[in-house]
Amino acid sequence: MSTTAELLKGAAELFPDEVVTQAHVRHLELPRGAGRFALITLDNGLDHTKPTTFGPQSLANVNAAIDQVEKEAADGSVVGVGITGKPFIFAVGADLKGVELLKRHQDALAIGTGGHDVFKRLSGLAVPTFAYYNGAAMGGGVEIGLHCTYRTVSKALPAFSLPEVFLGLVPGWGGCVLLPNLIGADRAVRVIIENSLNQNRQLKGAQVFELGIADALFEGADFLEQSLGWTASVLTGDVEVVRDEIDRGAAWDAAVARGRAVADGKVHGAAPAAYRALDIIDAARNGDRQQGFDAEDRALADLIMGGELRSGIYAFNLVQKRAKRPAGAPDKKLARPVTKVGVVGAGLMASQLALLFARRLEVPVVLTDIDQARIDKGVAYVHDEIDKLLLKGRVNQDKANRLKGLVTGHLDKAAAFGDADFVIEAVFEEMGVKQQVFAEVEAVVPEHAVLATNTSSLSVTEMASKLKHPERVVGFHFFNPVAILPLLEIVRAERTDDASLATAFAVAKSLKKTAVLVKDAPAFVVNRILTRFMGEIQNVIDEGTPVEAAERAVEPLGLPMSPLVLLELVGPAIGLHVSETLHGAFPDRFTVSPNLAAVVKAGKRGFYVYDSGKPELDPEVAALLRQGTAVLTEEQVRDRVLDAVAQEIGLMLDEGVVAEAQDIDLCLITGAGWPFHLGGITPYLDREGVSERVTGKKFLAPGVASVPA
Numbered sequence: 001m002s003t004t005a006e007l008l009k010g011a012a013e014l015f016p017d018e019v020v021t022q023a024h025v026r027h028l029e030l031p032r033g034a035g036r037f038a039l040i041t042l043d044n045g046l047d048h049t050k051p052t053t054f055g056p057q058s059l060a061n062v063n064a065a066i067d068q069v070e071k072e073a074a075d076g077s078v079v080g081v082g083i084t085g086k087p088f089i090f091a092v093g094a095d096l097k098g099v100e101l102l103k104r105h106q107d108a109l110a111i112g113t114g115g116h117d118v119f120k121r122l123s124g125l126a127v128p129t130f131a132y133y134n135g136a137a138m139g140g141g142v143e144i145g146l147h148c149t150y151r152t153v154s155k156a157l158p159a160f161s162l163p164e165v166f167l168g169l170v171p172g173w174g175g176c177v178l179l180p181n182l183i184g185a186d187r188a189v190r191v192i193i194e195n196s197l198n199q200n201r202q203l204k205g206a207q208v209f210e211l212g213i214a215d216a217l218f219e220g221a222d223f224l225e226q227s228l229g230w231t232a233s234v235l236t237g238d239v240e241v242v243r244d245e246i247d248r249g250a251a252w253d254a255a256v257a258r259g260r261a262v263a264d265g266k267v268h269g270a271a272p273a274a275y276r277a278l279d280i281i282d283a284a285r286n287g288d289r290q291q292g293f294d295a296e297d298r299a300l301a302d303l304i305m306g307g308e309l310r311s312g313i314y315a316f317n318l319v320q321k322r323a324k325r326p327a328g329a330p331d332k333k334l335a336r337p338v339t340k341v342g343v344v345g346a347g348l349m350a351s352q353l354a355l356l357f358a359r360r361l362e363v364p365v366v367l368t369d370i371d372q373a374r375i376d377k378g379v380a381y382v383h384d385e386i387d388k389l390l391l392k393g394r395v396n397q398d399k400a401n402r403l404k405g406l407v408t409g410h411l412d413k414a415a416a417f418g419d420a421d422f423v424i425e426a427v428f429e430e431m432g433v434k435q436q437v438f439a440e441v442e443a444v445v446p447e448h449a450v451l452a453t454n455t456s457s458l459s460v461t462e463m464a465s466k467l468k469h470p471e472r473v474v475g476f477h478f479f480n481p482v483a484i485l486p487l488l489e490i491v492r493a494e495r496t497d498d499a500s501l502a503t504a505f506a507v508a509k510s511l512k513k514t515a516v517l518v519k520d521a522p523a524f525v526v527n528r529i530l531t532r533f534m535g536e537i538q539n540v541i542d543e544g545t546p547v548e549a550a551e552r553a554v555e556p557l558g559l560p561m562s563p564l565v566l567l568e569l570v571g572p573a574i575g576l577h578v579s580e581t582l583h584g585a586f587p588d589r590f591t592v593s594p595n596l597a598a599v600v601k602a603g604k605r606g607f608y609v610y611d612s613g614k615p616e617l618d619p620e621v622a623a624l625l626r627q628g629t630a631v632l633t634e635e636q637v638r639d640r641v642l643d644a645v646a647q648e649i650g651l652m653l654d655e656g657v658v659a660e661a662q663d664i665d666l667c668l669i670t671g672a673g674w675p676f677h678l679g680g681i682t683p684y685l686d687r688e689g690v691s692e693r694v695t696g697k698k699f700l701a702p703g704v705a706s707v708p709a
Contacts, residue, residue, distance in 0.1 A: 009060065010110065015098035019044050021058035021091070023065035027078070034232035035079035038069045041086065048088035054140045055095035056114065062144075063118045066125075073126040079235055081125060083144065084132040084224060090157075093139020096167075096313050099304060103708050108304035112297035115140060115173035120293070122147040128235065132227045133205070133214060138163055142213075143171060146178040150234060150241060151213065152227040156220025157205035160213075165196035165273045168312035168677045172300035176280035177292030183212040184246050185255035185281060192281070193259045193274050197266040199676075215241045248285040256282045270558035271308050271677040307687045307706055311679030314705035318666045318680070319514070326490075326505060327659035328517040330498040335506035336448055341365045342416055342423035344437050346378025346409060349454065350426035352482040355382045358406045360511045366416045367409040375409035382407045414444040422507060424452040424476055429577060434463050442467050450500045450507075452476035456574075457523040457581045460493040471497040474504045477524060478513075479671045480570075487671030488513040493520045514670045519657045522585035523578055525667040528657075529648060529681070530566075531578050531590065536644040537563045538593035540637050544628040547607065547617055553637035557684070560673040565615060567596075568606030576600045589648070598624045642690045645681065650695040661699040679705045 021044045030037045042062070044052045054062070072078040085091055094111065102108050122129045122144070131145030133153040137160050145151050153160075162171045162179070170176055171192055180188035191211070195201040209217035218226035233239035256278055263274035276299040284292045303309050341357045343350050346369040358365045367378045383404050390400040410416035417423055423445055425437050438451055445451070451473045453463055464470035475491020488508045492501055501517075508515035518524045523531060541550050551562045559566075567575050576597060582590035599607065602624055608615035632640070649664055658664055665680025678684040683705035685691045686698040702708065 015055055015101060018055035018057050018095060018098060021052045021054060021061060023062045025065050025068055030232040031229050032232050032236060034235045036077060038072055038078045038081045040065050040083045042091050043086040051089045051092040051136060052085060053092055053095040055098045059114055059118050066121045070125055078127060080127050080130060080231060082130040082132055084134050088135040090133050090135050090137040091141030092136055093141050100313055102304055105301055105305050108301040109297055112172045112300040116293045119144050119147045119173055130231050132224060133157055134223050140173050143173040143175045146174050150215050152216045152218060152230060153205045153208045153214035154220045154223040155205045155217060159202040160208050161195060161200060161202050162192050163196055163200045165193060165277055166200040166676060167316060168273045168308035169303050170273055170277040170296060170299045172296045176277050176296055177284045177289055180281050180284050181246060185252040187211050188281060189255045189259040192277055194262050197262060252285050267558035268555040270556045273303055273308060305707060308677050310707060311683040311705045312677050314679040314683060315669055315676045318662060319669060322662055322666055323514040326515050326517055327663060329505045330502040332502055332506060334499045334502035336499060336503045338421040338507055339363050340420045342420040343367045344425040344441060345369055345427045346374045351378045351381040353424060353426055354407055355385050356482055356511060358403050365407050368413050368416045372411055375411060379407060379409045413440055417441060417445050420445055420449055422450045424454060426454045429455060431458055431462060435466055438463060438467060450474060450503050454478055456527055457578045460491045460520045464493055470495040472500045474500055476504060485671055486514040487667055488515045489518045489524045490515050491518050491520050491524060516663050516667050521655060521657045523582055525658060525664060526671040527578050529645060530672060531582050532644050532648040533641060534563050534567060535579060535591055536641045538596055539591055540632055540640060542593055542595055542627060543630040545632045545637060549634055550637055553634040554641060558675045564607045572596060572600045572606060595625050643694050646685050646690045646694040
């Protein structure tokens, strides 16, 4: 028994619940008399909704298949070996469920060496090897193909990536070493670092070919047939594959430097994975594959035993699993059908909502407002956005015409909403205005219609309190930009009934949003935490800490943007309004910054100007600031901010604002772009000791987003 087989057998014992991938070998005669060919098909026996992965037993099966074809290649009974996947799926990499279970560095090391030992055998066969990327390929799925001599890719391939850095790992089965040596360091940095850190951006089949990862691109319908025909041409010498010369000098240096700049811009040194990957890419220029593979093994093992990966897997599970089964949601059978949607308001937010409802639900959507000019402007915005989708090829002409026909406006609420099943208001954030709107809507809608509010901080219970049927009112809080941020906070008011709530969750699912059930508490989840976070930053600035130092203090969190840049995106006036609402609810913890009030009063859009291309404190804002004399160090600022956030999360969990700490992390990841590699916020607070310092306990059980004890 080989060492690899022993290694994989030991690893398989640690992971008894693996969904095992088989590696079926079949033989066929290539066209044009090119010879007998061995084709390995990766298949876990399940449909495309359960993608093929590589756990230890799966790797052992691939290893056994290579044992067979190695003998056939050596004795001349095959002229080449190919590898492909089941319909729609090539392979999506290591099985993360197994990685989560690992407790020892040596077991983590075995994962890396096991994958390398199996995959590198493909490049050592006595005949050329071919990877046929027929469907989704990620991580180890991409890497097994990189060990082959040639690669083809399907035009229909929807997703291709090396997402490891996004999760807190490095491509550890050859990706960091082989990819830069195939397509050049700069393109490899784009795939391994840049795409990963841009919310795990995926490549399509044509891009895989354009980057030079694949040598040929074929239509999806007869992809395998075309690939085998091309393989025959390569083996007979009719087709010669020519690849670009790789610059291993200045261009390689520049690529690694660019990668470090991208990583600094995204994670500010707070997460090690990107930097470990770049070190391996940097060293890979010498062409010593084994040295590079050994470095990948070490990095993989170190990162598997570190907190970042566990947080990354935790975040991945939240977004992929918990998001699909929202905690506390009523039985979906109670949901009522929605065949027409009403939107009260025709401003930017209302218009974005109208576009989203029309695109996802494909039902009539009607806007109302206080005058025809506003309505016309709102409808025109939606129609213009549909035209942009048409220009980008996201919809065809028929679909564009149909969508435009669905979105209309009407001044008379009775005519607009008389047959609507779901009406959402997106008017000015003032209780009296919203109560009046709901009273007008309730008078004209059918008895079964759900009334939803997009309020960001006001009490939904109070909003519904004057209605005859408050039980049909739900909070339906979207995040800006509506088309991009997945989160939808669904708020159950004191009298909301199960049918209305179930309908809200069903609509959220149709909108392809991540719905989280939240209690009707001031500012719900994201805005409450962000306002406490921002409030503490503003407090230390008001007390005397320089703006730049206060901003730098939270860089180790690796947030997508600094607090004051975020404030600019939200709008200082909205930030001030939410802080006033929360100050009214919790005056001992939420302050209203006089400096922020002065910035809003002066009509400033933010604290910064960008004349040099970088954010610099606006001299006019600097002149408005009135600061005390208490100057804190960056560490003191960070401690104060994190202590405040931990306190607020502890109180929110005590109040039952959400079911569990996991829901807070899901909200911050999907609604505020909080770093995936931190797992949101609670794993970070646990890891840094802040949770216990402030609340006396950790937010998460051991092993949930950390190495199991």
